[in-house]
Structures are given as C-alpha cells and as structure tokens.
Amino acid sequence: MNASVPRTALVLSLAVLALASPAARGSALAPIRLRVDMTEAPERVLHAHLAIPVRPGEVTLFYPKWIPGEHGPTGPLVNVAGFTVVASGKPLEWKRDLVEMYAVHVTVPPGTKTLEVAFDFLLSTSTEGYSYGAGATPNLAVLNWNQVLVYPTGTPPEDLTYAASVKLPAGWKYGTALPVAHATGGWVEFKPASLVTLIDSPLNAGRWFREIPLAPEITPRHYLDLVGDSRESIQITREQEEKFSRLVREANQLFGAHHYRDYHFLYTLSDHVPFFGLEHHESSDNRTKERVLVDKDDFLRAADLLPHEMAHSWNGKYRRPADLATPDYATPMETDLLWVYEGLTQYLGWVLAARSGLLSPVEAREYLAQAAAELDNEPGRMWRPLLDTAVSAQFLYQSGFAGSSWRRGVDFYEESLLFWLEADQIIRAESKGQRSLDDFCRRFHGAPSTGPTVKPYTFDDVVAALNEVQPYDWRGFLTERVTQVRAHAPMGGVTRGGWKVTYSDSMSAYQKSLESARKRLDFKYSVGLYVTDKGEILDVYPKSPAAKAGLAPGMTIFAVNGKQWTDDVMHQTIRAASHTREPMDILAKNGDDYATYRMVYTGGERFARLTRLEGSPDFLGETLAPLAQKTSASAR
Ligand SMILES: [Zn+2]
Numbered sequence: 001m002n003a004s005v006p007r008t009a010l011v012l013s014l015a016v017l018a019l020a021s022p023a024a025r026g027s028a029l030a031p032i033r034l035r036v037d038m039t040e041a042p043e044r045v046l047h048a049h050l051a052i053p054v055r056p057g058e059v060t061l062f063y064p065k066w067i068p069g070e071h072g073p074t075g076p077l078v079n080v081a082g083f084t085v086v087a088s089g090k091p092l093e094w095k096r097d098l099v100e101m102y103a104v105h106v107t108v109p110p111g112t113k114t115l116e117v118a119f120d121f122l123l124s125t126s127t128e129g130y131s132y133g134a135g136a137t138p139n140l141a142v143l144n145w146n147q148v149l150v151y152p153t154g155t156p157p158e159d160l161t162y163a164a165s166v167k168l169p170a171g172w173k174y175g176t177a178l179p180v181a182h183a184t185g186g187w188v189e190f191k192p193a194s195l196v197t198l199i200d201s202p203l204n205a206g207r208w209f210r211e212i213p214l215a216p217e218i219t220p221r222h223y224l225d226l227v228g229d230s231r232e233s234i235q236i237t238r239e240q241e242e243k244f245s246r247l248v249r250e251a252n253q254l255f256g257a258h259h260y261r262d263y264h265f266l267y268t269l270s271d272h273v274p275f276f277g278l279e280h281h282e283s284s285d286n287r288t289k290e291r292v293l294v295d296k297d298d299f300l301r302a303a304d305l306l307p308h309e310m311a312h313s314w315n316g317k318y319r320r321p322a323d324l325a326t327p328d329y330a331t332p333m334e335t336d337l338l339w340v341y342e343g344l345t346q347y348l349g350w351v352l353a354a355r356s357g358l359l360s361p362v363e364a365r366e367y368l369a370q371a372a373a374e375l376d377n378e379p380g381r382m383w384r385p386l387l388d389t390a391v392s393a394q395f396l397y398q399s400g401f402a403g404s405s406w407r408r409g410v411d412f413y414e415e416s417l418l419f420w421l422e423a424d425q426i427i428r429a430e431s432k433g434q435r436s437l438d439d440f441c442r443r444f445h446g447a448p449s450t451g452p453t454v455k456p457y458t459f460d461d462v463v464a465a466l467n468e469v470q471p472y473d474w475r476g477f478l479t480e481r482v483t484q485v486r487a488h489a490p491m492g493g494v495t496r497g498g499w500k501v502t503y504s505d506s507m508s509a510y511q512k513s514l515e516s517a518r519k520r521l522d523f524k525y526s527v528g529l530y531v532t533d534k535g536e537i538l539d540v541y542p543k544s545p546a547a548k549a550g551l552a553p554g555m556t557i558f559a560v561n562g563k564q565w566t567d568d569v570m571h572q573t574i575r576a577a578s579h580t581r582e583p584m585d586i587l588a589k590n591g592d593d594y595a596t597y598r599m600v601y602t603g604g605e606r607f608a609r610l611t612r613l614e615g616s617p618d619f620l621g622e623t624l625a626p627l628a629q630k631t632s633a634s635a636r
Pocket of ligand 1: 001002279308312342345
C-alpha cells in the first residue's frame with residue numbers, strides 16, 4: 001500500500017471464528033454464486049446477491065475484516081445495508097456475533113441447500129482512506145470484491161470457489177486481472193475463482209476507459225487500464241506510456257521472474273477518490289488526481305506509485321512475512337515485518353521510478369533528500385523505535401498530520417528505504433561492485449516464475465538470503481536500525497552512495513512541484529511548521545520557533561507581519577527576518593479566538609538537498625541506473 005490515512009476498527013476476540021462451521025464444511029467445493037449490480041455506482045450504491053451452498057445447521061457468515069495490503073481491520077462493515085438471508089424463499093433471522101462484529105450467525109432449516117444473501121454496499125464519499133474511501137463518481141467506479149461479499153466460515157478461503165459476475169452502467173468498459181468467462185445481457189461473468197483470488201482481483205470501470213498494452217515484447221502481458229473522470233484525463237502521451245513500459249521492463253529485469261498470469265495496472269483518475277495504491281498479485285488498484293497525465297506536478301507526485309505497487313507483486317504478495325500471510329480475513333495480522341514488506345517496496349518503488357525515467361536522476365536524488373531530511377529532523381524518533389511504527393501500523397495509518405512529528409507516523413516506509421539503500425551500498429562495496437541488492441531481489445523474489453502464490457518468510461530468512469548474496473553482519477545491521485531508538489536517520493546509504501544531505505535557502509524545482517501538487521507547504525526545517533496552502537497548520541515541530549510562539553496544529557494563519565497569508569508572504573517573511581533580525585507576528589485563529597503569535601527566528605529558509613561528497617564516486621548513480629536498456633535484447 002502507498003499513501004495516507006485510513007481509519008481503524010476494533011480488534012476483538014476472534015475465538016468464535018476459530019470454530020469451524022459444520023454446516024459449511026463439506027459443501028465447500030460447490031461454487032458460491034455472487035452477482036454484483038454496479039449500475040447505480042454513480043448513485044454510490046452497489047447491490048450484491050450471493051447464493052451460498054449450505055447444509056442445515058448453524059452457519060456463520062463473515063464479512064472480510066482484515067484486508068490484505070491495508071495491514072489492518074479496515075473492511076468497511078459500516079457501509080453494509082439491507083442485509084437479508086433467505087432460504088427456500090423465506091427470510092431467515094440472522095444475529096450478529098456479540099463480540100466479533102464482522103460475523104453473522106444463521107440457523108439453516110432442514111432441507112435447505114442454498115442460502116440467498118443480499119445486501120447493498122453504500123459507497124463512501126470520503127477522499128480519505130484506502131479501498132474503503134470513495135470508489136465511484138458519475139463516470140467511473142472501482143470494485144473491491146471484499147466489500148460486496150460474505151463467506152461461510154469453517155472452510156479455508158483458498159478452498160471456497162466463487163462464480164462472480166457484475167453488471168456495469170450502460171456503455172462502461174472495465175479492466176481487471178480476473179479472467180472473464182463471457183458477457184451476456186449486460187452481465188460480465190468471470191471464470192470461477194477462489195475467494196482469495198477474487199478478493200485479490202479488483203476491477204475498475206468507467207465511461208472513459210482505455211486499456212494500453214505495456215512492453216508488448218514481454219511475456220506475460222502487462223496492461224495499463226486507465227479510467228478517468230473526463231475524456232481528456234485518459235489521454236496519455238507516448239512519452240508517459242513509454243515510461244510505464246520501461247517500468248515493466250525494469251521490474252522484470254530486476255526480479256528475473258514473475259508470479260502472475262498477466263498484470264494489470266488499474267489506474268483510476270479522479271479528484272473524488274483517495275490518492276493511494278493497493279497491491280495485488282496480478283494487478284494494483286491505483287488512484288490519483290484526474291489531471292495526473294495532464295499536470296506535470298501531479299504526474300511527478302505520483303512518480304513512484306505504480307512502481308511501488310508493481311514491486312509488491314514480488315515483495316508483499318509472493319514473498320510475505322509469515323505473520324501477514326493470515327489464513328483468512330478474520331485472523332489479525334502481525335505487522336512487525338512491514339519494514340520489509342513496505343520498506344523494501346518503498347526502496348524498490350523509488351529505484352524502479354528512477355530506472356524507468358518516471359523520476360529523472362535529479363528528481364530521484366531530491367526524493368531521497370526529502371525522505372532523509374524529514375526522518376533526520378523528526379523528534380518522535382527520540383522515543384519510538386522504527387519497529388514500533390511497523391507494529392503500530394493499524395492505528396498509525398489513520399493518525400493524520402497533527403502531532404505526527406512527535407508521535408511518528410508510518411515511518412517504516414521511508415526510513416526503511418534509507419537503510420535498504422545502505423544495504424545495497426554495503427553489498428556493492430563489499431563485493432567490489434560485483435553484486436548489489438538487485439541480486440538479493442533475484443534470489444529472494446525471483447525464479448522460478450509461478451502463478452499467484454504466497455511464499456512466507458521470517459526475519460531469519462531475510463538475514464540468510466542477504467548473507468547468501470554477501471556475507472556481512474546483516475542480523476546486527478538490521479536489528480540495530482529497526483529496534484534502537486536513534487536520534488538521527490540512518491544516512492549510511494546516502495553517504496556511501498557519494499552524497500550528503502545539506503540545507504539550502506531556496507526550494508528546488510522538485511520541491512516546488514510537490515508543494516503545488518500536494519497543496520501543502522513545508523517550513524519544517526526553519527520555523528517548524530507544516531501548513532496547507534490555505535494557512536491551516538497541519539503540524540508544529542516540538543521546541544521549534546513556531547511551537548515556542550504558541551502555534552499548534554488545528555490553527556489557521558490569517559496574516560504574517562500584518563500581511564494577508566499566502567505561501568509567498570510566509571516565505572518572504574522568513575527570508576527577511578534573517579536580515580532584519582525582527583520577530584514575526586503571526587495572526588492565527590484557534591477555535592473561535594484570534595490572536596497574534598510572536599515567532600522569533602532569524603535562520604532563514606531551509607530546504608533539504610543532496611550534494612556530492614567531495615572525492616567520493618557516485619555509487620548512488622549506479623544504483624539508480626537502468627538495467628533493462630543494457631540487456632533489452634534478452635528481454636525480447
Ligand atoms: Zn505498499
């Protein structure tokens with residue numbers, strides 16, 4: 001997964017779910033029929049109907065709770081409405097479990113062979129969150145099957161077969177990795193698939209749709225399935241298309257094998273859906289702004305989104321921490337190895353973005369500078385070790401910006417990027433340039449090619465695989481970086497790569513672009529403020545000039561030294577104060593109260609950059625150099 005802020009649900013005792021349901025057992029091999037009517041998706045409701053083979057007795061129906069890739073109990077149960085269970089034409093009473101909200105108990109009467117379950121799924125309108133955020137507009141929709149089904153407990157989800165079909169609004173087209181059986185009468189019927197494969201195979205659809213084959217010389221096939229809120233939004237340029245094709249080539253070159261039948265980037269472009277990506281074995285559900293293909297700032301902001309999600313097919317889906325490879329959608333996940341699952345993926349997404357040209361070499365370095373500076377300056381690292389950010393993922397994902405510098409957020413993404421880069425640089429140095437972390441990926445994630453399957457691992461397996469590539473104290477290296485509270489971010493990868501993080505008084509083009517796309521302004525390393533372009537304070541660094549002035553998250557800045565707030569006024573005022581040595585008066589609103597806050601700071605603006613370490617070779621450049629160009633003939 002990639003991006004910001006989900007919500008959480010209660011983690012409850014699941015003892016009841018551990019009990020196999022005898023009524024369901026034995027009928028597991030008969031397919032469950034699932035029909036999803038999406039014709040009212042623009043009105044934000046999906047109609048689901050299931051026909052579930054059963055035997056008489058007690059049956060527990062479960063709504064998926066722990067969603068793979070979201071690393072938390074995020075199944076959107078709250079959006080289920082109109083739930084009915086019918087047997088032989090008669091409504092049956094159902095009872096929600098008193099402890100496990102996602103479970104419903106039904107007594108199946110004698111003679112019943114099939115339960116008819118129907119409900120509506122009320123699509124969210126929130127542009128916050130992940131797959132449970134907004135998924136439909138008048139022009140498009142994304143279907144995540146976990147939201148429109150229940151399953152009988154007692155049979156492993158891998159052994160439950162679903163024959164699923166959907167009806168789309170007239171004229172809409174769709175993309176999905178789920179193999180299609182046939183389409184008739186407005187319904188698209190899919191080939192029967194296990195519950196695991198079904199939930200792993202979302203669909204995007206819309207009025208404006210394009211499916212673009214990528215890197216067509218490579219087998220298996222790869223597709224970019226574009227759905228947008230306007231005709232213009234899906235007009236991809238040849239240059240952009242080529243970058244995505246290069247991504248496919250680079251990923252295949254990096255891993256040397258694959259674990260999907262074919263691969264679909266489902267790319268949904270709308271200002272009315274959350275900005276995020278969710279990985280699957282054979283596809284990824286990527287959602288960004290409507291104008292991402294038109295606006296260069298939005299395109300740059302999303303540069304590592306598709307690379308990150310694609311890398312997950314290998315790192316996260318195929319190779320998965322054993323405690324994240326749970327047997328069903330009820331068992332809580334243990335997330336302590338997310339620094340591999342997400343952290344290594346963050347590293348690979350960045351590397352692949354650079355190798356495919358989605359990030360230029362300068363932009364790739366700027367990206368690294370931002371990550372390194374942010375973590376290096378974060379006061380929360382004084383109390384919370386990185387490991388705890390991973391263990392706490394299920395509540396940190398939805399913790400928001402306020403207080404995030406002191407609390408810490410899901411830092412296991414970018415801080416892990418830093419030390420995976422360090423690991424890469426150590427392997428390059430110790431092997432005298434013969435090997436790199438690429439070799440680890442080929443060994444750990446690569447051959448033999450398979451269909452979608454999960455090969456779980458433990459911390460010991462990671463250490464062993466690293467040692468097979470290059471003997472080193474990997475156990476000590478990783479343990480220290482993950483478990484120790486450290487005042488500063490791990491910069492070894494940057495410095496071994498021939499660079500260092502420095503601070504400049506002017507913003508780079510990359511930073512300006514990101515600010516413009518995110519509509520958030522970064523004054524963190526000068527006065528300690530993180531604000532929206534409207535002056536709303538998102539976070540204040542403890543002990544910073546802003547904090548000492550009394551500013552706090554949740555306030556809104558209206559004026560700076562008597563001038564109406566704009567980002568330019570704020571920048572100019574901070575710069576001017578370095579010459580005038582005068583304090584800055586910030587007029588801000590806190591609740592209903594306005595007050596002026598006097599901020600004392602004369603250090604000028606500070607923006608992170610990467611600058612060369614004198615006399616040291618640019619090993620970082622070697623890490624980020626394309627692989628596939630050199631050997632493109634062999635990929636054909
Ligand atoms: Zn991810």
